[in-house]
Amino acid sequence: MESHATEMMLRWIVLAPLLGAAVNGLLNRRLPKQAAGLLACAAVGVSFVLSILSFLRLAGMAPEHRLLTDTMATWMGLGNFQVDLGFAMDPLGAVMALVVSGVGFLIHIYSLGYMAHDHGFARFFTYLNLFIFAMMTLVLGENLLMLFVGWEGVGLCSYLLIGFWFNEEANASAGKKAFIVNRIGDFGFLLGMFLIGAVLLPQLHEGEGLFSFMTLQHHAGLLAPAATAICLLLFLGATGKSAQIPLYIWLPDAMAGPTPVSALIHAATMVTAGVYMIARLNFLFVLSPTAMAVVAAVGAATAIFAATIALTQNDIKKVLAYSTVSQLGYMMLACGVGAFAVGIFHVMTHAFFKALLFLGSGSVIHAMSNEQDMRVMGGLRRKLPVTFWTFLAGTFALAGIFPLAGFFSKDEILWKAFSSGNTALWAVGFLAAGLTAFYMMRLLVLTFFGENRASAEVKHHIHESPVTMTGPLVILAVLSVVGGWIGWPAFMGGGAWFEHWLDPVFAGGHGVEHAAAAAHGAAHAAGQAAHDTTMEWVLAGASLAWGLLGLTVGYFVYSRRTGIADGFRNLAGGFFYRLLLNKYYVDEAYDAAFIRPGYRLSRTVLWKGMDAGLIDGLLVNGSAIAVYLVGSVLRLFQNGAVRFYAWTFTLGVAVFALYLGFSG
Amino acid sequence: MEITLTHYLVLAGLVFLTGMVGFIVRRNALVMMMCIELMLCAVNIVFAAFGRLHAAGGAHVFVLMNFAVAAAEAAIGLAILVEIYRRSRTVNVDDLKALME
Amino acid sequence: MEGILFWFCGALLFLGGLMMVVQRSAVVSAVWLVFAFVCAAGIFAVLEAPFVAILQILVYAGAIMVLFLFVIMMLQGPVLEGEGKRIPLGLWPLIALPPAAVVVLVVGYLRQPQKTGFAGPVPEGFGSVSHVAGLLLGKYLLAFELISIVLLVAIIGALAIGLGERKLPWR
Numbered sequence: 044m045e046s047h048a049t050e051m052m053l054r055w056i057v058l059a060p061l062l063g064a065a066v067n068g069l070l071n072r073r074l075p076k077q078a079a080g081l082l083a084c085a086a087v088g089v090s091f092v093l094s095i096l097s098f099l100r101l102a103g104m105a106p107e108h109r110l111l112t113d114t115m116a117t118w119m120g121l122g123n124f125q126v127d128l129g130f131a132m133d134p135l136g137a138v139m140a141l142v143v144s145g146v147g148f149l150i151h152i153y154s155l156g157y158m159a160h161d162h163g164f165a166r167f168f169t170y171l172n173l174f175i176f177a178m179m180t181l182v183l184g185e186n187l188l189m190l191f192v193g194w195e196g197v198g199l200c201s202y203l204l205i206g207f208w209f210n211e212e213a214n215a216s217a218g219k220k221a222f223i224v225n226r227i228g229d230f231g232f233l234l235g236m237f238l239i240g241a242v243l244l245p246q247l248h249e250g251e252g253l254f255s256f257m258t259l260q261h262h263a264g265l266l267a268p269a270a271t272a273i274c275l276l277l278f279l280g281a282t283g284k285s286a287q288i289p290l291y292i293w294l295p296d297a298m299a300g301p302t303p304v305s306a307l308i309h310a311a312t313m314v315t316a317g318v319y320m321i322a323r324l325n326f327l328f329v330l331s332p333t334a335m336a337v338v339a340a341v342g343a344a345t346a347i348f349a350a351t352i353a354l355t356q357n358d359i360k361k362v363l364a365y366s367t368v369s370q371l372g373y374m375m376l377a378c379g380v381g382a383f384a385v386g387i388f389h390v391m392t393h394a395f396f397k398a399l400l401f402l403g404s405g406s407v408i409h410a411m412s413n414e415q416d417m418r419v420m421g422g423l424r425r426k427l428p429v430t431f432w433t434f435l436a437g438t439f440a441l442a443g444i445f446p447l448a449g450f451f452s453k454d455e456i457l458w459k460a461f462s463s464g465n466t467a468l469w470a471v472g473f474l475a476a477g478l479t480a481f482y483m484m485r486l487l488v489l490t491f492f493g494e495n496r497a498s499a500e501v502k503h504h505i506h507e508s509p510v511t512m513t514g515p516l517v518i519l520a521v522l523s524v525v526g527g528w529i530g531w532p533a534f535m536g537g538g539a540w541f542e543h544w545l546d547p548v549f550a551g552g553h554g555v556e557h558a559a560a561a562a563h564g565a566a567h568a569a570g571q572a573a574h575d576t577t578m579e580w581v582l583a584g585a586s587l588a589w590g591l592l593g594l595t596v597g598y599f600v601y602s603r604r605t606g607i608a609d610g611f612r613n614l615a616g617g618f619f620y621r622l623l624l625n626k627y628y629v630d631e632a633y634d635a636a637f638i639r640p641g642y643r644l645s646r647t648v649l650w651k652g653m654d655a656g657l658i659d660g661l662l663v664n665g666s667a668i669a670v671y672l673v674g675s676v677l678r679l680f681q682n683g684a685v686r687f688y689a690w691t692f693t694l695g696v697a698v699f700a701l702y703l704g705f706s707g
Numbered sequence: 708m709e710i711t712l713t714h715y716l717v718l719a720g721l722v723f724l725t726g727m728v729g730f731i732v733r734r735n736a737l738v739m740m741m742c743i744e745l746m747l748c749a750v751n752i753v754f755a756a757f758g759r760l761h762a763a764g765g766a767h768v769f770v771l772m773n774f775a776v777a778a779a780e781a782a783i784g785l786a787i788l789v790e791i792y793r794r795s796r797t798v799n800v801d802d803l804k805a806l807m808e
Numbered sequence: 809m810e811g812i813l814f815w816f817c818g819a820l821l822f823l824g825g826l827m828m829v830v831q832r833s834a835v836v837s838a839v840w841l842v843f844a845f846v847c848a849a850g851i852f853a854v855l856e857a858p859f860v861a862i863l864q865i866l867v868y869a870g871a872i873m874v875l876f877l878f879v880i881m882m883l884q885g886p887v888l889e890g891e892g893k894r895i896p897l898g899l900w901p902l903i904a905l906p907p908a909a910v911v912v913l914v915v916g917y918l919r920q921p922q923k924t925g926f927a928g929p930v931p932e933g934f935g936s937v938s939h940v941a942g943l944l945l946g947k948y949l950l951a952f953e954l955i956s957i958v959l960l961v962a963i964i965g966a967l968a969i970g971l972g973e974r975k976l977p978w979r
Contacts, residue, residue, distance in 0.1 A: 685800035689739070690731045690903065697909030704913045710814045713918055715855070718818045720914045722825050724907045729829035731903050737834050737880055741841050744872065745825050748848050751864075755855045762930055764943045768951065770860050771944070774867045775955045779962030781872050785879045786969035792883050 052093045053113035053130040056140060057179040059089040064172035071165045083168035084151040087175055091144035098137045106547055109134055112185060123244055125252045131185035135548040138387060139182035139319055142394050146311045147175050149515035153402050154303040156511035157409060167207060167301070174200035178312050182319060187236060187254035190320060194232070194284065197313045198225045204308060205300040217299040224293040228283020235276030242269050260326045267330045274327060274334035277320065278341075285317030286368045287345045287375055292630055294368055298360040302405030305360060310367050310401050311394035318374040318390055322383045325549055329381065339379025339460070343471040346372030348627075350478040354485070355623040358415050359404045362486050366441065367397060369475060373456050376472060382459035384545040388530050389456060391541075392448035395526045396440035399519035403434040406508040406516065407490060412501050417489040419498075424491040426505045429513045431491050433520040438487050440523040442480035443590045448527030454586045455532060458579055469582075476586060480593025488601040534576035535583075715756035723749035736791075736798040740784050747777045810854055817850035834880050838873060845869040857935040 063086025067079050074082070101109045114129035132140065151171060158167050177200055181193025199222075206218025240253060246265050251258045259266070266273065281287065286294040297309050308314070321328060321338065328334055346369045353365035370393050377386035408415055410427055424431035440447040443454060453476060461469040495502055507513065531537025600607050612620045622628070679687065726745035733739050751770045758766025792798055824844030831837040845868045852861035933939050944952050 683804040685803055686731065686734070689800075690906070693727050693731060693906035694909075697906040697913075700913055701909050704916060710811050710854075714814065714818075715851075716914060716918065718822065718851070720910065721822055724910060725822070725825040725829055727907055727910065728903070731906075733829070735834055737876065737883070738829075738831075738837050741828060741837060741876060744868070745828065745841065745844065748845065748868070751860075752848065752851055752855075755852055755857045755860060758857065758935075759855045759930070762934060764934065764939055765948065767857055767860050767935060767940050768943050768948045770857070771863065771940070772951060772955050774863060775959055778867060778872055779958055781875060782962050782966040783969070785875060786966040789879060789882065790969055790972075798883060 051113060052097055053111060053132055053183060054115055056090050056093045056097065056144070057130060057176060057183055059093070060086045060172040060175035060179065062086060064169050064176060067165055067169040067172065071169070074165060076164050079165035079168050080151075080155045083172050084148065084155065086172055087144060087148045087151050090175060090179065091141075091148045094137070094140040094144045097132055098141060101132065101134065101137055109547055114185070118188075123247045123253070124240075126186060126188050126254060127252050129185040129189070130180075130183040131256070132183055133548055134544050134546075135319075135322060135387065136183050138391060138545070140179065142391050143175065143178050143182060143312050146394050146398050146519075147171075147178075147307060149518055150303050150307045150311075150398065150402070153306075153405070153512050153515040154301075156509045157303055157405055158301065161301075163207065167204075170200055170203045170207070171303075171307070174204065174308060174313070178316070181316055185255060185257075186252055187239070187256070187259070187324075190323070191232065191236065194280075194316060194320075195229070197308070197316060198222060198229070198284070201225075201297070201308050201313055204304040205297045207300055207304065211299075214299040217293075217296040221293040221297050224290050225283045228280040228290050231276045231279025231283075233280075235273045235280070238269055238273045238276065239266065242266055242273075256323060259324070263326045263330060266327060270327055270330035271333045274324075274331050275337060277324065278334065278338055281317030281320055281375075282341065283317075284320075285314050285371045285375070287317070287341050287372060288348060291345065291349070291368045292633065295361050295364045295626070298358070298364050302360070302401060302408060305364070306398045306401035306405070309364065310397035314367065314371055315374070315390045315394070318371070318378060318386055321375075321378045322387055322548075325378075325383045328378070335379050335381065337379070339376050339465070339468055342372045342375025342377075342379055343460075343468045343475075344372070345369065346376065347471050347475040347478070348372075350475040350482070352623055352626050353482045354478065355620060357418055359407065359417050359420075359486060359490060360401070360415055362417075362482060363397070363400055363404060366400075366479065366483070369479065370397065370441075372475075373453060373472060376460060376468060377456045380459050380463040380465065380468070382456065382463075383549045384542045385452065385455045385459055387545060388541050389452035392440070392452040392523075392527050392530075395448055395519055396437040396523040399433060399437040399516060399523055400441065402512070402516055402519065403430050403437060406430040406512055407434075409508055409512070410505045411497060412504050414497065414501060417486065419496045419501075420490045421493040421497075422491070422495040423505065427491075427507050429507060429516060433513075433516040434491070435487065436520040436523050438483045439594075440527075441483055442594055443476055443586055444594070445587050446524075446527070448523050448525070450587065450590075451527035451530045451532065454583050455530065457586055458582050461578070461582060473586065473589065477589045477593040480590045481597040484594045484597025485601050488598060492602050532579070534579045712756055712760055715752060719749045719752040719756070722746075722752070734799050734801055736788050736800050736803075737785075739800065740781065740788070744777060744781065747773060813850065813854045817847045817854065820844075821847035821851060835877070838876050838880060841876075842869050842873045845873065855935075856930050859935060859937050859940045 063083050067074070067083060071079075097111060101111060111132045112129060113131070114127050116128045117125070118128040119126045151168070154167065154171065158164055161167065174197060177193050177196025179193070180196060181190055184190045184193055202218045202222040204218075205221050206215045209215045209218070236254070239259070243259075243262060243265060244253060246262065247253060247258070251261075279290075283290040294309055294314070298305055300309075328338070349365045349369035349372065353362050353369065356362045356365065370389070374386045374389050374393070377383070377389060406427065407420070407423060407430060410423065410430075411420060414420070436447070440449040443450045457469055457472050457476070460472055495505075497505075528537075530539060530541035533539045614620070625631075680691075723746050726742045726749060729742035729745070730739055733742065751773055754766045754770050754773070758764070758770075788798060791803065795803070797803070821844055824840050824847055828837045828840040828844060831840065845864060849861040849864040849869075852858075852864055
């Protein structure tokens with residue numbers, strides 16, 4: 044490919060948090076509590092600073108050459124099969140690294156306050172640092188295998204952090220569920236990788252890393268025949284990690300973990316790994332229109348599906364969790380219609396405001412003495428002003444209100460969906476956007492407006508959070524407001540700088556709308572300006588209006604206490620309400636369809652049949668019995684019974700004579 | 708009717724079988740030894756018959772060898788039996804279990 | 809002539825053997841065996857083996873059986889079969905196994921085509937003392953010497969066992 048520069052900084056972006064985790068992990072007890080926290084924050088801070096420096100370095104290079112690599116060693120080398128232990132940062136990697144380390148850093152600071160009274164303080168920061176390490180490996184890995192290593196690593200950290208308070212069985216189960224469901228997706232991911240290897244390995248030249256992204260992009264043509272299968276398999280992995288249908292079920296349960304975990308892992312970073320993977324492999328996905336269609340359809344379906352569930356949930360974190368699932372659906376939708384850059388844009392803005400919302404909810408929960416049910420909250424805007432105003436900013440950003448960040452990214456997605464010709468996808472996304480605004484307003488009202496419905500004991504303790512917690516809230520709020528401006532679209536007079544920044548990565552991957560001209564760099568802007576922008580304005584306006592409508596309706600329904608909410612709840616005898624409240628009974632369906640049969644199979648076949656019957660019975664006991672039987676026969680030759688000996692003599696003679704007689 | 712080799716062989720066979728069954732079935736060690744003698748006698752008859760068939764004098768010589776061996780074996784065997792009787796006052800082989808593991 | 813003798817001696821031989829096996833008393837068994845041996849001598853006579861026939865009576869019936877009778881008389885008490893378990897019915901097939909094998913062998917042999925008749929006449933003097941003696945001290949001299957040694961060893965062994973360790977003359 045193009046020339047690039049080697050950059051030793053890259054490995055430290057990844058390894059600094061690992062170092063932090065190692066120190067914290069090993070010297071757990073001996074460090075004073077505060078030291079552990081500060082060390083962890085410093086490690087991530089180093090990562091963040093190095094990411095900024097690398098980004099600046101990239102920005103200073105010509106667009107076609109923007110690639111920094113840092114190969115540490117050869118991991119595996121067996122003839123044609125070559126995998127390096129290396130990192131690479133291109134524009135996409137830079138964006139992801141900045142988001143992960145930046146938001147990660149803020150959440151580390153936040154955790155200093157949030158987890159201050161927890162016994163596992165140092166352990167928490169160990170896991171957090173470990174997570175940053177794994178996530179960095181994921182986004183900066185120079186080949187698919189490194190990505191997968193990071194993929195598994197974040198899965199592990201997710202498990203560790205969800206079940207952080209493992210003394211409660213529910214928490215441990217949630218951690219297990221997350222890991223196992225992810226594993227199912229990873230199975231698909233692995234099969235996809237094997238398929239790539241099978242197709243590509245025979246065709247490689249010496250020295251080309253098999254899974255290296257450069258190699259894959261170079262030989263994309265060879266993979267074309269198998270592209271659909273590969274992409275669908277890889278997408279299965281993405282549905283697991285990024286919580287899409289059918290493997291989203293772990294994310295709501297993951298709310299059992301501490302709130303900073305929910306913010307970092309299950310909103311801002313880990314769950315976006317699937318989106319990143321698809322964006323990274325865009326050259327492969329565009330080879331298969333079928334796979335793209337599936338990705339888009341699943342994304343859209345998930346978006347609206349999760350939004351409907353969020354309408355009825357009473358736990359503040361669960362609402363945000365389903366909201367995350369829904370927004371991830373939008374990102375998938377974007378990738379599915381070929382707008383990879385927009386998908387990544389939404390990843391970034393979503394990281395800002397969703398992390399903000401989660402951290403804000405953490406602040407609320409902290410103030411409410413660990414109460415998470417919104418039905419006993421209310422009126423908190425007076426007592427928690429900073430939390431309230433930042434939360435408001437986050438809500439508006441999520442609802443897609445101009446000029447906050449969410450508007451630009453979400454609107455762009457809807458526009459790309461529309462202009463790809465698929466009006467149905469646009470309609471679904473549009474509808475879900477309205478629902479999003481509605482349920483977020485519901486959350487806002489129930490939590491911050493009206494009268495506080497908690498017990499006197501709890502009410503007494505309500506207080507604003509310390510600076511370590513409100514500081515990050517403010518920073519994220521600012522980002523939620525201005526963060527979208529770097530993607531100010533061309534039709535509104537902006538330079539679409541974000542999309543241009545990512546052009547070298549997605550050149551040729553613009554899907555349906557730019558079928559001709561796989562442009563590099565500047566040519567893209569020209570293509571954009573050639574469009575008639577009327578439709579864009581119409582759609583942007585419609586999105587904005589729809590979002591505002593959702594907010595307003597939500598405000599009135601829930602704050603004026605009109606009977607509308609109750610009316611809807613009792614519709615059809617409460618059927619719809621219960622359906623949504625119980626998440627469409629998906630967990631129960633999976634339980635009946637897979638878990639119980641699997642359990643039964645294990646119990647009857649594997650346990651009783653194979654383990655007890657075959658291995659214990661036949662092999663272990665059986666060999667003992669066999670020895671016993673043989674022994675009981677052989678024992679006869681030593682029984683001292685003379686008549687038996689006599690009989691044996693005659694028998695032996697007879698046999699011998701027979702042999703002699705007939706062999707003649 | 709003409710007496711053929713077959714007749715002699717069948718006769719010897721029957722006698723041999725009788726001795727064999729007796730050897731297995733009887734409990735008295737002395738009787739067991741007598742059965743052995745009976746078997747040996749049957750074998751002698753076979754040898755003599757074949758000797759007659761081929762007009763081979765060697766068969767008779769071998770019969771003499773057989774006599775000697777039978778005598779030697781009877782002598783030693785009986786001596787051992789007597790010794791066993793002295794020690795355990797029985798010649799019932801079922802009671803002689805000292806060789807059991 | 810030959811035939812009558814054969815059948816006569818043969819039947820009595822078999823009878824003697826049978827009776828020997830089924831007697832309860834060891835003494836009676838021994839006597840029946842003597843009888844059987846005499847009949848066997850008759851068989852030998854029919855088979856043109858006069859020397860063997862006489863020796864059968866002298867050695868077998870005269871010496872070996874006498875020895876047996878001596879010993880039986882010596883072991884006063886338990887010459888009767890004694891108490892003890894009868895052989896269970898299920899074991900008889902097993903006991904019949906070796907005899908069955910022998911039967912198979914004999915039958916198998918007999919089914920083959922063979923010279924059945926003692927067609928050829930016997931050379932003059934066949935089976936006589938001089939004939940056997942000639943062979944014994946001629947062609948089979950080595951066997952003769954070896955068997956002597958066997959008998960010598962047997963004598964010594966019988967003495968050794970019979971006298972017991974302490975009473976041996978050379979100790």
